[in-house]
Amino acid sequence: MRKKIVAGNWKMNKNREETTRLISELKTAIQKSDAEVIIAPTFVNLAESLGELKGSFIQVSAQNMHFAESGAYTGEISADMLKSIGVSTVILGHSERRAYFGEDDALLAKKVDAALKAGMRIIFCFGEELDQRKSGDHFKVVESQLKNALFHLKGDAWKNIVLAFEPVWAIGTGETASPEQAQEMHAFIRKTLTEAYDSGIAEGVSILYGGSVKPGNAEEIFSKADVDGGLIGGASLVAADFAAIVAAAG
Ligand code: PGA
Numbered sequence: 001m002r003k004k005i006v007a008g009n010w011k012m013n014k015n016r017e018e019t020t021r022l023i024s025e026l027k028t029a030i031q032k033s034d035a036e037v038i039i040a041p042t043f044v045n046l047a048e049s050l051g052e053l054k055g056s057f058i059q060v061s062a063q064n065m066h067f068a069e070s071g072a073y074t075g076e077i078s079a080d081m082l083k084s085i086g087v088s089t090v091i092l093g094h095s096e097r098r099a100y101f102g103e104d105d106a107l108l109a110k111k112v113d114a115a116l117k118a119g120m121r122i123i124f125c126f127g128e129e130l131d132q133r134k135s136g137d138h139f140k141v142v143e144s145q146l147k148n149a150l151f152h153l154k155g156d157a158w159k160n161i162v163l164a165f166e167p168v169w170a171i172g173t174g175e176t177a178s179p180e181q182a183q184e185m186h187a188f189i190r191k192t193l194t195e196a197y198d199s200g201i202a203e204g205v206s207i208l209y210g211g212s213v214k215p216g217n218a219e220e221i222f223s224k225a226d227v228d229g230g231l232i233g234g235a236s237l238v239a240a241d242f243a244a245i246v247a248a249a250g
Contacts, residue, residue: 002228003036003229004228004229004249005035005038005208005228005229005249006038006229006246007037007061007164007231007236008232008233008242009040009063009236010041010042010063010236011063014237016044019042020048023049023052023058024052026058026239026242027052027053029242030058030243032057033057033246033247033249033250034250035250037059038059038061038089038123039058039059040091041060046085047085062077062082062090062091063090063091063094064077064090064091064092065092065111066078067114069114079115079117090120090121090123091122091123091125092111092112092122092123092124093126093145094125095125095127099168105145112149112150112153119160120160122162123162124149124161125231126142126163127165127210128142128169133169138167138185139188143192146192146193147196155198158197161205162205162206162207163205163207164207164209164210165189165207166210167181167185170210170212171210171211171212172233172234174212175212176213177209177211179217179223183224183226186207186227187226190203190205193205206228207228208229208230208231209221209229210230210233212234213235214235215241215248218230218248222248230249232245
């Protein structure tokens with residue numbers, strides 16, 4: 001059975017002191033869960049976060065990484081650097097990376113390969129923009145995002161991939177995809193995976209929904225058959241809200 005996962009993407013929020021404080025609140029607020037619980041603080045606070053979470057079941061993920069193993073890439077972080085401090089999950093393909101930092105499918109395919117080569121697990125984000133949804137192109141867009149960045153992978157790589165469908169129009173906007181819209185897309189993703197690989201892979205991969213998930217809407221979204229949890233932005237910065245969302249995942 002595939003895992004339920006709730007991951008908090010902290011984006012460029014929380015300095016060192018604030019990070020420590022929020023983690024301490026989270027440890028109190030989330031003592032156990034049947035879902036896997038992950039937080040993704042900023043690079044500079046990853047090591048500190050791991051230390052603070054020693055002995056806790058809450059895991060730590062990076063928000064990004066570079067595709068090269070090392071070299072002249074000023075300001076970048078490699079998979080090996082993350083692994084060396086004990087981080088073995090990374091978010092790739094977030095819409096903010098795509099929109100503000102020019103990350104396209106080809107670049108993401110390289111990052112995916114580098115992360116898997118280093119033995120990391122990937123939370124791979126994708127999703128359509130508002131005009132693409134309005135014009136009815138959302139299925140086509142999602143299919144091509146998956147195909148271009150992930151479908152070169154061999155079947156056994158998929159045990160280290162978590163998918164996160166995040167319609168861009170729902171990220172940080174307060175507007176959520178309806179549970180039905182989420183379910184419809186997640187089922188489409190599983191169908192696409194069945195066609196590209198097989199039903200074993202399609203049924204085994206966890207597909208998270210992301211985009212304005214809040215305590216008030218999490219339970220209904222997570223109750224859908226093909227929704228295996230969420231990638232949470234804004235609401236992951238408030239311990240009580242994130243804890244309520246984790247509780248909604250069961
Ligand atoms: P949001 O962000 O929950 O603030 O909409 C989700 C995300 O960007 O992963």
